[in-house]
Amino acid sequence: MRMTPVALLLAVCGCAGAHAPQPNLAFRSTPPPPLERKPLSLPAVRSFGLRNGIPVSVLQIEGARRCAVRIGIRQPDYPIPVHLQELFRSMLAAGSAEQSGLRFSVRFDELQAQYDTQSSYDATTLRLSLPPESLSEGIRLLAQILSSPSTSETHFERRKAQLTHYYNNRSDGLQHLLVARSLDLSLFGAGHVYVSSFGGASEAKELDYAYLGKAFDTLLTPNNVFVAAAGNCAGDNLRAALEANLGTWKTKAKAPSVGAQTSSIESGPRSISFARVDELPSVHLRWSLAGPNISSDEWATALVVQQILHSRLEKRFRYTLGISDDVGTVWRTNLAGTRLLSYVQVAQDSVALGITALGSELDTMTRAPSEQELEQAKRRAVFRRIQDLADVEAIGDVLADAALYHVTDRMQTFEVDINMVTRANVVSFSSSYLTSSKGAVVVVGAEKSVLPALTKLGWSHQPDIIWDLRWPKR
């Protein structure tokens, strides 16, 4: 903390204007000490199976106003291109074979329920939020969508046309897709399931209705589905409602294996990709490294390491170098493994400095943090988790993720697991996974500023991808 000469003078003589308080007291100059820390306490997750084998995880929170129900559809080893995934998700929001999306929308409104669908690499999720007294009817409607989805070709064609137009136009959203694809291509390698999950306008155009039908046939089956519910879910007997509506759903003869996990990925030698967006006023840098699987015993250490690196990057870029306020690091998880994505946005004249500084901060991670740094990182990791649990909808999403990756038992032990991480764990983990000689580096920005900077770095890898903001033609 600092005391400027002016403030000091004003404080001592008490002669500040009407605006300043008098007198100035010592408590003004130092931050307040924290109160006693309260541990995170969550009710236990209750798990059971329906008669057809659908696993259910419930986190009952007494006093909550609503129940958040999530029904996840796994996509194990089934390479759904992202545009098809979008159509798949969209069709599940478009009603059922018997009733239109509008009809469903009206019914959900009457139940004071909110329904939507989301998709990620590994699952498509039906999300329903509703008051506990509406649970039975809400689950009946979800079961109807799942067991008899809308197969409207008109809806399919309309959404397909919109997607094609989207891919054909420059947009900020497309820019993020291109960066993600570039990272995945560098990290997973061409032909990997997660890389093939991206496509362009020409691929979207070629999508046919039959392919979607195949996705429905393959994925919509009870042994590929899981349920997670959080909040006040006891009002209308959740289990009975699930048994009555989902438990009777018949498993298909040819169903995909459940929970199949691709073996974890490893970082390859460092590669640099360049996504050219000449109109960008600043440059985005991404550095992606492979990490352990989310279900591994190292995951708590992974979260603490991320907090340490995040804090070091902020300190370096924001305060020491003063070249960026937009910097940090985040874990991206999926069944093929996890990636630690470090990111920073810099001015066009700071590209080389930015990349070098990112790399050197990665390398510093093999040095043990101080006890204070470790404790702060643990505290932040726990608080991030608490923030994720700040409302019933968020808790439902966290629980659904945990169910997808088979780690629901860690919901309760999260803080204990984090607190067990040691300095030695951090060093060992960083030595295994974090190094500037590996990983995928992606630079997004204007050619005139990025290419000279990359050449100046003198790294052996030259830019290997140059894209315009438009999706590349194939």
Place this chain on the structure above:
Amino acid sequence: MERMRAGLSWLLLLALQFGVSGAFAAQPAPAATTQTAARAGTVTETKLANGLRVVLEEDHRLPIVGATMRYELGADPTGFPLIVPGMMIRQSGHLAVGDYQRLLAEAGGGQLNWSVDLDRTRFSLVVPSEQVSLPLWLWSDQMGFFSSQLDANQVAQGERTLAVERNRVITSTRYGAVREAVRAALYPIGHPYQAAPIERLVVKPTVTSLRNMVEQSYVPNLATVSLVGDFESSAALASIERYFGAFKEVAPTPPRSVMLTDHAFETNLDLAANVDQELVSVVYRLPKEANIEAFRVLEYALGNVSGSAVYWSLEDFVTSADVGLAEYHLASEFRVELKIRADRSGKDALAALKTALRNPMAFSDLTLRGAILRVSMNEALNKESFFWRAVLNARRPEDKGVRKPATLEEARSALASLQQMPRVVAMVRRDPNASIAGDLRAVRRIERVDAQ
């Protein structure tokens, strides 16, 4: 640091509910801290002797606290209110450059953001419950000790930061110029909102002018502290008294009050931009006495993905349709923004939209009833969030009021009244020689031929 934009999402818009003028009326200062109101449930409102409003809501489900500091000060014609919050966060009396973010990060704080709209300035965040005093300490340092340490370097830095922000949200953003052009056309010259700049300074600030403005505006009797979460109210109130109690109130400036008497008009804005898709933005100006809850129903009805005839009539023209309602003290804005497919024209999409909205049955009873239910449902969802409850609780009492959900008839009446409202229609055409933000090529004001 996430910097939230006003008027862009319904979640944020819910936080912007203001009511009639009078919020700035002088309050007699009680001799001691008194509780002026206690609402049903766990929300209590208290006012310190210096006029600072304190709104507290205990919720012990998780060890977390949502906190908001709100000042009744929005963007003005100078642009000064746009520059000050960023400068306050950068450094204040006892906080060196970067301390604000560093201390909050070390304490585990999250969702840090600040925003300035046409009526108010707001700082919001969440912290672990054991750190509940930290934001109070930080914000009190801003209120009490920011102005005294202002110097020319800080002012220059603030100007540079604002310029970067303008570049980010206006100059370098596709269609970035539309919002500014619409605002200038939607209100008559002389109206406070008409002249309110977006991320730019109109008047060059000096240390003295900025200090004077800060000392008149960022003061306890124009401010509210709101906490929601795991704390003990009596202890929190004592902390607030400790940190803010010594600050003196100032005589408030008279409330802004502008009568908008002009009749229905339409201003057409022609813009050209280096983009791939045409854009059509239609913004209606609603009078401050408008039944906002009824227009909120329209917002939900029109914004519903599959729930309205209007949506279906537009779907073949657009790749996206955004609907927004922004509520301010002196007027409100209802906005429909369409991104046009490359093989369609904005003109046709606009014609389809106008036709659809002129139809009294554009929304079926079923659709409107659904929207009415969704409005109340989303309010219930907001109440689950510590962060948003702190934001919502910070609204002035006269703005929160007792708001009744709109009826079907009120929603229909609001739809019909749209035909009477002044509106701006901005059409962005493709031009590879123009900027990506958009260049204003022509402004044409016409009488509304479709006004009833």
